[in-house]
Structures are given as structure tokens and as C-alpha cells.
Amino acid sequence: MNDVNAGPVGKLATVSARISPAGGLDILSRNEVARLRGASGSGLHALLRRCALAVLTSGSISDDPRAILEQYPDFDIQVLQQDRGIKIELSHAPAQAFVDGQIIRGINELLVAVVRDIIYVATQLEHDSPDLDESGRLTEDVFEILRNARILKPHCDPNLVVCWGGHSISREEYDYTKLVGYQLGLRGMDICTGCGPGAMKGPMKGATIAHAKQRHWDNRYIGLTEPGIIAAESPNPIVNHLVIMPDIEKRLEAFVRIGHGIIVFPGGVGTAEEILYLLGILLHPDNAETPFPLIFTGPKQSAAYFEQIDRFLRLTLGDEVARRYQIIIDDPQTVARTMVRGVEKVRHHRLDTKDAFFFNWALHVPYAFQLPFQPDHAAMRALQIRHDRPRHELAADLRRAFSGIVAGNVKEEGVRAIEQHGPFDIDGDSDIMQALDKLLQAFVVQQRMKLPGGAAYVPCYRVRTP
Secondary structure (H helix, E strand, C coil), X not given: CEEEEEEEECCEEEEEEEECCCCCCCCCCHHHHHHHHCCCCCCHHHHHXXXXXXXXXXXXXXXXXXXXXXXXXXXXEEEEEECCEEEEEEEEEEHHHEECCXXXXXXXXXXXXXXXXXXXXXXXXXXXXXXXXXXHHHHHHHHHHHHHCCCCCCCCCCCEEEEECCCCCCHHHHHHHXXXXXXXXXXXXXXXXXXXXXXXXXXXXXXXXXXXXXXXCCCCEEEEECHHHHCCCCCCCCCCEEEECCCHHHHHHHHHHHCCEEEECCCCHHHHHHHHHHHHHHCCHHHCCCCCCEEEEECHHHHHHHHHHHHHHHHHHCHHHHHHCEEEECCHHHHHHHHHHHHHHHHHHHHHHCCCCCCCCCCCCCHHHHCCCCCCHHHHHCCCECCCCCHHHHHHHHHHHHHHHHHHXXXXXXXXXXXXXXXXXXXXXXXXXXXXXXHHHHHHXXXXXXXXXXXXXXXXXXECCC
């Protein structure tokens, strides 16, 4: 590192520095560098700046996607091409990313991941695949992004547990996620989450202690995010493999393709979206015989939360949906043991079907679950949330409804749309709307929509109930 200068911008200390990237990004082409600098008019520089700032403020607890940019208005990042490789130039970067003039190694690696994924998606996925249908092409895109990020590890037995849950959870719930992560780590499981705080951080934190006790050093703490959410959920410090998927649909598909089982902790609308995404896929007839362990769990204080989730799922998707998940309350050891047994079933199934351990090719993800959903007011009104639809199609539109609420809560474009045009309208069969309204109201009362301590939550939605 050289040319390090520190100084305050407003009340926040900043650092300007030119750093050597760490973690596997040595060279870029002239075209790639030009696109990242914005010289081609591609708009990548603004995306790079936003995602890089989120990484540099790792550990931030704000869920306002515009707050960080407002705090560091003079921040800039440039990728420079030099004779011996590339340099990353940071101007007025958050001082918290540096120690004694040196950028923190882990933050440097996450910064490299940001550059790597943004330029890869922009330059390498612009292709035609005549031998693939549209759905197959989208799955191939997910695979290629993960392979380029070196997430896919051959010759390894299944051991990756995906943990979903909210960034805004109680202290008791957070401590419980650490206990579950600890029990998973003792049994050799690695952790993948959405990379942010709360239930995305706790399992990783617990697993680090267990991995150290077991002298398990080649650990993976994978964080999967996307540009619209990273500013509101900056990566937690434990993440050692960060991947930025281009949209929420590819992010969700990446979770289910690389994970060998999923644990769901208490959360809000984002967690509900994830649950409906996975269950909608598992309910598709093509996946009827596919093992995929799914556990809902939390401390005893969260029992009522999961009872409400269970009632909502049974009402909307039928009682049969409950066969695809287990609810285990206040018992981290049983959660971990049950997951290990489930992952072993996944291993045998993959061997029988000759499917890869590192990427679940055989799982059928319907095109409706892959197609990016742009949650504007018209799209939200057009959702068909009715009982007369096939269950996996109803799950797809319910997932989109929750996705729209997430956008209205924390994504910059969604927040702006709500400010300009008012809340999204959601309509459908009356009993589903009543159950949805009750569920969302409970999320608000339990402070699962926004981080605690902020202003009172103002809903970005209107549920049309009789």
C-alpha cells in the first residue's frame, strides 16, 4: 500500500489509499478496467462504488440503502491497470476499514470479490447458449458465477448448510443462532448465509469456535448477496467467501444449488420470501423424490413465530407442505444432528443419481422462480394470489409479493418508488389476504421489518382485505 492519507469528511474519519488486491484478482483487460471506470458508459462504476462502500463499512447496522452513501459522499474507487497487475485506488474511504494505515486483510479480499463479480457478470455472461432453453441458460449463469468465484469444490463430501433468517432479531434469537452454528461446526459443517448481520452472522460466529476446537481449518463462511441488498446488509466480518449475484432470483437459486440443507431462523419478509422460494420448488412434481433437509428453529421465545409461519404455509399451500420441513424449538443439538442425518441422505441420493456434490444440477427450478421480478406498483397489483392455482405457482407469486416488500423496505429503487407513488397494493383471495395481513402486522410489532432503535416503521404495502 502507498499514498495513504487520512482525514475527516464531516464527522467521519476517512482514508485515501492505493492498495494491492488480495485474494485472487491479479489482472484485468483494458476493456474491463475501462468499464469499471465508467469510460464506456456502462454504468458499472456507480454499482462498483455502492458495493465497495458496503464492504468497507462491514459490520454496519444501518438498513437504509442510501445512508452509507450519504455519510461518505466523497468516497470513490478506481481500478488502475499497471505493468505488474492492477491497483485499487480508494478516495475518502471509511477509516474503519484500516488499521495503522493498512487495509484489513479480510476487507481487502471482500473488495476484490466485488470487483471480480461485477466485471464477470458484465463481460462474461453476455452470451448465447443455443443448446440450452431459457431456464437452463439461467442455471448455467448461476453455475458460472459461482465457479468463477471458486465456491464450487469438487472431491468434498456434502457439508454446506445454508442458514436463513432476519437481520433484525432479538438478542435471545441471535444468541440461539450462534449455539446452532456451534453445534453444526462441531460436526464439520460449513456455513452459507446472506452475509449480513443478525441470523446471517450468528451461525458463522458459533461455527468459528467449533471449527477451532475441532482443528478444522479449511472453513467456508460463504456470503451470497446481490447489488440491491448489499448496502442495507453489508457483509459481516466472518464471511471469507463473498459472491455478489446479479439479482435476487440468481441469489436464491445459488443457495439451493450449492446448499446441502437449509436452516431457517426467525426473520421478516426476506426470510418469508426465501421460505416460499424453496418450498415452491420442492412442491414441484419433478422434485417430489429429491431429499432436501429444511429445519425451522429458534429459542422458546420464537415458538409463536414459527406457529404463525406454519399456519400461513398450510393455509396457502395445503397441509402437505409441512412434510417438507421440520420445526425444532430451543434444541441446537437436535437441530445439528437432524441436519447431519439429512445431509447424509442428500449424499446417498447424489451418488445414486450421479449428481455433483458441489452443485445440485438435478433439482428442477421452474422458470417462474428464475425470471427476475421487478417490483413496481403495476407488477405488485398483477400478482395472482389465489387458491385455484397450482401450489408451486401460487408459491412463486407469494414469493414475489414478499420480494416487493423487501424492495420497498431496503432497496434504493424500491424505497424511491414508494416515496413517489405510495405503498404497493397486494390483492388476492380474501382468506390469504387476511392471513398475509396478520403475518405482516406481526412482523411489524416484533420489529422484524427494520432494525430496532430507528423511527417507527411505515408500511410500504397495502394488503387489500374485505
